Amino acid sequence: xxxxxxxxxxxxxxxxxxxxxxxxxxxxxxxxxxxxxxxxxxxxxxxxxxxxxxxxxxxxxxxxxxxxxxxxxxxxxxxxxxxxxxxxxxxxxxxxxxxxxxxxxxxxxxxxxxxxxxxxxxxxxxxxxxxxxxxxxxxxxxxxxxxxxxxxxxxxxxxxxxxxxxxxxxxxxxxxxxxxxxxxxxxxxxxxxxxxxxxxxxxxxxxxxxxxxxxxxxxxxxxxxxxxxxxxxxxxxxxxxxxxxxxxxxxxxxxxxxxxxxxxxxxxxxxxxxxxxxxxxxxxxxxxxxxxxxxxxxxxxxxxxxxxxxxxxxx
Amino acid sequence: xxxxxxxxxxxxxxxxxxxxxxxxxxxxxxxxxxxxxxxxxxxxxxxxxxxxxxxxxxxxxxxxxxxxxxxxxxxxxxxxxxxxxxxxxxxxxxxxxxxxxxxxxxxxxxxxxxxxxxxxxxxxxxxxxxxxxxxxxxxxxxxxxxxxxxxxxxxxxxxxxxxxxxxxxxxxxxxxxxxxxxxxxxxxxxxxxxxxxxxxxxxxxxxxxxxxxxxxxxxxxxxxxxxxxxxxxxxxxxxxxxxxxxxxxxxxxxxxxxxxxxxxxxxxxxxxxxxxxxx
Amino acid sequence: xxxxxxxxxxxxxxxxxxxxxxxxxxxxxxxxxxxxxxxxxxxxxxxxxxxxxxxxxxxxxxxxxxxxxxxxxxxxxxxxxxxxxxxxxxxxxxxxxxxxxxxxxxxxxxxxxxxxxxxxxxxxxxxxxxxxxxxxxxxxxxxxxxxxxxxxxxxxxxxxxxxxxxxxxxxxxxxxxxxxxxxxxxxxxxxxxxxxxxxxxxxxxxxxxxxxxxxxxxxxxxxxxxxxxxxxxxxxxxxx
Numbered sequence: 001x002x003x004x005x006x007x008x009x010x011x012x013x014x015x016x017x018x019x020x021x022x023x024x025x026x027x028x029x030x031x032x033x034x035x036x037x038x039x040x041x042x043x044x045x046x047x048x049x050x051x052x053x054x055x056x057x058x059x060x061x062x063x064x065x066x067x068x069x070x071x072x073x074x075x076x077x078x079x080x081x082x083x084x085x086x087x088x089x090x091x092x093x094x095x096x097x098x099x100x101x102x103x104x105x106x107x108x109x110x111x112x113x114x115x116x117x118x119x120x121x122x123x124x125x126x127x128x129x130x131x132x133x134x135x136x137x138x139x140x141x142x143x144x145x146x147x148x149x150x151x152x153x154x155x156x157x158x159x160x161x162x163x164x165x166x167x168x169x170x171x172x173x174x175x176x177x178x179x180x181x182x183x184x185x186x187x188x189x190x191x192x193x194x195x196x197x198x199x200x201x202x203x204x205x206x207x208x209x210x211x212x213x214x215x216x217x218x219x220x221x222x223x224x225x226x227x228x229x230x231x232x233x234x235x236x237x238x239x240x241x242x243x244x245x246x247x248x249x250x251x252x253x254x255x256x257x258x259x260x261x262x263x264x265x266x267x268x269x270x271x272x273x274x275x276x277x278x279x280x281x282x283x284x285x286x287x288x289x290x291x292x293x294x295x296x297x298x299x300x301x302x303x304x305x306x307x308x309x310x311x312x313x314x315x
Numbered sequence: 316x317x318x319x320x321x322x323x324x325x326x327x328x329x330x331x332x333x334x335x336x337x338x339x340x341x342x343x344x345x346x347x348x349x350x351x352x353x354x355x356x357x358x359x360x361x362x363x364x365x366x367x368x369x370x371x372x373x374x375x376x377x378x379x380x381x382x383x384x385x386x387x388x389x390x391x392x393x394x395x396x397x398x399x400x401x402x403x404x405x406x407x408x409x410x411x412x413x414x415x416x417x418x419x420x421x422x423x424x425x426x427x428x429x430x431x432x433x434x435x436x437x438x439x440x441x442x443x444x445x446x447x448x449x450x451x452x453x454x455x456x457x458x459x460x461x462x463x464x465x466x467x468x469x470x471x472x473x474x475x476x477x478x479x480x481x482x483x484x485x486x487x488x489x490x491x492x493x494x495x496x497x498x499x500x501x502x503x504x505x506x507x508x509x510x511x512x513x514x515x516x517x518x519x520x521x522x523x524x525x526x527x528x529x530x531x532x533x534x535x536x537x538x539x540x541x542x543x544x545x546x547x548x549x550x551x552x553x554x555x556x557x558x559x560x561x562x563x564x565x566x567x568x569x570x571x572x573x574x575x576x577x578x579x580x581x582x583x584x585x586x587x588x589x590x591x592x593x594x
Numbered sequence: 595x596x597x598x599x600x601x602x603x604x605x606x607x608x609x610x611x612x613x614x615x616x617x618x619x620x621x622x623x624x625x626x627x628x629x630x631x632x633x634x635x636x637x638x639x640x641x642x643x644x645x646x647x648x649x650x651x652x653x654x655x656x657x658x659x660x661x662x663x664x665x666x667x668x669x670x671x672x673x674x675x676x677x678x679x680x681x682x683x684x685x686x687x688x689x690x691x692x693x694x695x696x697x698x699x700x701x702x703x704x705x706x707x708x709x710x711x712x713x714x715x716x717x718x719x720x721x722x723x724x725x726x727x728x729x730x731x732x733x734x735x736x737x738x739x740x741x742x743x744x745x746x747x748x749x750x751x752x753x754x755x756x757x758x759x760x761x762x763x764x765x766x767x768x769x770x771x772x773x774x775x776x777x778x779x780x781x782x783x784x785x786x787x788x789x790x791x792x793x794x795x796x797x798x799x800x801x802x803x804x805x806x807x808x809x810x811x812x813x814x815x816x817x818x819x820x821x822x823x824x825x826x827x828x829x830x831x832x833x834x
Contacts, residue, residue: 053402100578104585107342107540110402111532112577114344118529119574126567173698173709176687180695183684190644190678191749192670192699231525235410242403247686275418278411285404286390289397 012160019149027148033260034155035217038162040240040252042209045166048247049175050202051182052106055234056097056113059120060090060207061214062229068215069139069224070130079142083215090211091204098200098207109203117231124226136225139218151220158216162209167249169205178202232274236263239281245293254292320447322554323454324513328527329534329546330461331505337541338474338498340398341391344405346506346531347524348412353379353507354519355416358425376507383503387496395495409524416521424518450512457508458547465543474498526570533573537580539587548588552576597622597785598643598674598753603652605638612638614809616652620753625779625786627800627817629793631829634806636789637679640755643787644676645669656753671701675751679758679789681738685731689722689741690714692730696748716744720774735762739771747778754778756788760795768792772799797821805829 019027043057067089068082077085097116101108124131131137143150169175177198180188185195218224227233236259244255259277266273288294332346343349353375360371390408394400465471473494509527510519517523534553538545553573560572580587596619605613613635620626628636641647643654645666653662656672664672684692693713697704704712717723720740725733730741739759746754756775760768772795778784790796797803797817805812805820807829813820820826 047399047403051399053399053406055406100581104581106398107336107340107402108536108581108585110344110406111342111536112581115529115532115574115577118525119571122567122570176691176694176698179687179691180684183686184682186646186666187678187682187684188695189666190646190670190676191696191745192667192701193695194665194667194699232410235407238403238406242407271414272418275411275414278407278414281407282390282404282411285400285407286393289400 012156015156016153019152024148027152029261029264031148031152031155031220033257034152034159035213035220036237036240036256036260037159037253038213039210039237040244040256041163041166041249042206042213043237044241044246044248044252045169045178045209046202046206047241048245048252049170049178049182050199052102052199052203053110054113054203054206055110055231056116056120057206057210057237058231058234059113059117059229060094060210061217061233062120062124062226063090063093064211064214065218065224065228066124066131066137067211069137069218072140072219073137074130079140079219083212083219086215087208087211090214091208094207095200095204098203102196102199102203109199114231117229117234120229121226124229131224134226136223138223141222142216142219155216155220158212162212163249163253165205165209170249174198174201235274236277239277241291242281243277243284243291245291247290248293248297251291251293317447318555318558319551320451320554321558322551323451323458324509324550325530325534325554326547326550327454327458327512328506328509329531329538329550330458330543331502331509332528332531333535333538333541333543333546334461334474334505335499335502336535337543339391339395339495341394341401341499342405342532343499343502344402344528345386345409345412346502347526347528348409348416349379349383349503349506349524350510350513350527351416351519351521351524352382352412353510354514355420355425356507357511357514358519362425372511375511376504379507379510380500380504384496384500386503387499391499392492392495409528413521413524420521422521424520426515426518446515450516453512454509457505457512461505462543470497529570530573533577536577536587539590542587542589545587545589596620597657598787599653599655599658600639600643601653601655603639603642603649603654605635605642605647606650611809613642613649616806616809616811618804618811618814620785620787622752622785623779623783624802625776625788625800627796627803628787628789628806629791629796629803629820630806630812633808635809636806637757638809639806640676640757640787640789643669644674644755667699670749670751671699673750673752674755675746675749675753676755677739677742677746677757677759679761681735681742683730683733683738683741683745685729687730688727689717689730689733689744690726692741693717693745693748696745700750713748716748719747720744736767739763743774747784751784753785753787756786756790758789758791760790760792768795775799 018030022030039057039061043054046052046054064083064086068079068086071077071082071085072079097112098109101112125133142154170178177188177193180191180193181195181198189195214228218228240255240259241252243259244253245251263273263277266276284291290297328350332343335341335343356375356378357371360366360374361368386408390404391401394404465474530553534546534549537552538549553576556576557569557572561569564571584590598620600619601617603613603616604611616635616639628639630636638647642649645661645664645668648663653660655661656674661669661672684695687695690710690713693716694709697709697712714723714726717726720743722737722740722744725737730738733741743759759775760771763771775786775788776799779786788796788800800817802814803817803820804814805826812825812829813823815823
């Protein structure tokens with residue numbers, strides 16, 4: 001536990017040095033990756049730890065981005081306050097959707113969230129006067145003088161905050177309840193776990209975190225379009241978590257960086273990255289349900305076992 | 316009238332989803348893309364290769380059936396008992412297929428030849444496209460055929476037993492491995508049937524399947540998961556509501572009715588109209 | 595006053611009756627055996643009491659409080675624990691975490707003790723101390739049964755519903771298990787309702803036996819009375 005904290009601190013400290021060595025474009029890619037780290041990790045909190053699949057995670061990021069954007073453009077709110085209100089809005093909608101579906105079980109959540117994403121897209125494109133539709137809504141920056149480096153530190157701070165919340169949650173009593181519900185909900189409820197409450201809680205928290213990610217991202221891009229809450233975006237987030245490793249803390253972080261950087265390379269040859277990631281994610285979900293991290297931990301376990309076996313032979 | 320035609324088509328599209336969810340407790344999120352696949356196949360055979368129209372329809376549906384069996388064997392079978400992975404896998408599959416279509420067929424709508432040209436005067440009141448009427452007749456025919464198969468044949472008996480109580484069916488020696496494979500294939504074939512019937516009316520595009528699938532899901536939740544009668548009633552209800560409601564909202568919001576119905580069902584009667592689910 | 599009262603419970607599944615008009619009560623500190631042929635409705639009765647399913651008719655009272663139809667987690671917090679006929683461990687969690695789930699969801703929180711410390715006590719009680727950090731999915735059948743028992747105990751129940759905990763054990767293991775179970779009553783004062791197929795064990799341990807047949811209560815009495823009853827022999831005991 002102590003060790004891990006030290007490692008994490010070193011990684012964050014090294015990350016702080018990144019702007020020194022990267023040009024504007026590379027910094028942009030890293031900032032994008034940080035957005036995806038927040039998205040994939042919070043989606044993993046839901047799918048990897050409670051076993052529920054939401055297809056509206058990108059939609060909740062959209063709610064965060066549009067709420068904050070519209071408030072700051074139309075009502076003159078400070079963008080920082082806008083982001084906080086955007087988080088609250090995402091959490092509130094998430095709570096309502098959760099209460100509505102989760103009495104009936106996980107399949108209903110998946111169906112409803114898919115429908116919800118589509119409806120949100122329809123509303124955003126149709127309410128042109130408020131959202132500027134597919135043209136996109138121009139929003140103010142988070143600081144008086146635009147600076148990529150400053151944005152990098154803000155996104156890094158948001159990502160670290162988000163990861164700390166997730167980490168604390170996973171290793172708390174609530175996290176134990178999450179995993180119990182994921183493993184066997186009938187057994188969990190026979191031991192006093194309020195399954196519906198736990199699921200709604202996980203869904204609400206992950207929606208709030210998505211709202212936060214979307215809010216910051218929108219004010220970074222300065223232009224909010226229906227791309228943010230799209231199903232393609234949802235798919236990217238899902239692939240990052242699945243390929244990196246569901247149910248592992250590090251997996252989605254790795255997945256987010258790897259896929260975002262790869263996507264930038266592949267984009268050079270055309271829009272093939274979605275197809276490529278899709279096929280890889282398909283193979284991963286089928287053959288290694290715990291993603292790359294699952295392969296790593298299996299390998300470690302096997303190596304330990306063979307080391308023990310070798311030790312016994314020698315002893 | 317238009318509401319009824321659309322309703323029958325909705326029912327047809329939802330039937331495959333309901334069959335699969337009733338037997339396997341798996342939601343196929345790629346259902347819409349299989350609908351589109353059949354549309355592309357029929358376009359390819361009839362238009363590009365110049366085959367006989369009926370032959371190309373039959374071959375298109377059959378190929379989708381085989382593809383369904385293949386999906387079940389490769390992707391779905393290893394996930395039994397873990398509902399989450401079947402949701403994730405079929406969702407990824409739907410995105411992969413969308414992008415593959417985009418790559419192969421391009422973003423433009425494709426339209427197989429219509430079966431019949433012209434329009435008919437209905438009840439001396441208004442003219443209605445013959446192709447749409449044909450879609451209604453064939454759709455109703457396919458639905459009836461599915462009901463007869465479920466009602467009368469050996470396969471149907473097993474399907475009914477398994478959707479009542481899977482464990483009991485297994486204990487009584489039903490080979491659920493083949494049952495799953497067959498019913499998943501059949502579910503996909505039904506999506507394909509809806510696709511070939513509708514493609515001449517609503518041309519297929521790579522992403523048009525999303526809307527088809529969402530509509531099918533609403534119908535299935537409205538009718539009650541796993542209930543085939545529920546599909547028919549749910550499809551008709553949704554078709555009529557959308558048609559009547561269109562008068563009150565701009566066309567951009569046409570699809571919002573499905574979502575409103577979904578919310579209402581979850582609020583008032585979460586098991587759906589004909590839901591059999593014990594909680 | 596009885597600790598648990600079940601009054602005229604019935605359950606139908608889609609019109610098919612699984613349980614009809616069954617009434618019984620449990621007194622504090624009793625061990626009551628529930629026997630009957632397969633499909634007699636024993637597990638259905640358990641599920642009704644534990645809140646896993648809702649009765650079509652009838653009421654359940656715990657200390658004269660109506661708990662009919664409450665969700666399973668609330669019934670657990672009222673003090674009714676259960677095991678499952680087919681064990682349901684949280685496979686990806688360690689044994690200690692399995693027990694921990696029950697501890698952290700008690701209505702009264704632990705004071706000055708973490709669930710890890712408390713959990714070890716329960717694992718020790720059933721003899722799983724060595725396996726505390728083992729994934730529950732990796733355990734063998736007997737260890738899984740022990741874990742299931744430890745987990746149910748860790749929710750601190752007044753009444754424990756045991757569903758065929760002896761199935762698959764050999765004679766020696768049965769002896770050990772029965773003495774553990776008796777110890778629960780003698781040392782901890784837990785009241786037990788116990789479904790069992792192994793007649794030798796249940797007849798020796800129970801104070802009272804309830805015999806279900808085809809969804810109805812056929813008879814109720816001391817083990818000695820039940821063994822002698824002709825209806826019991828015809829319905830069940832004679833079969834083997």
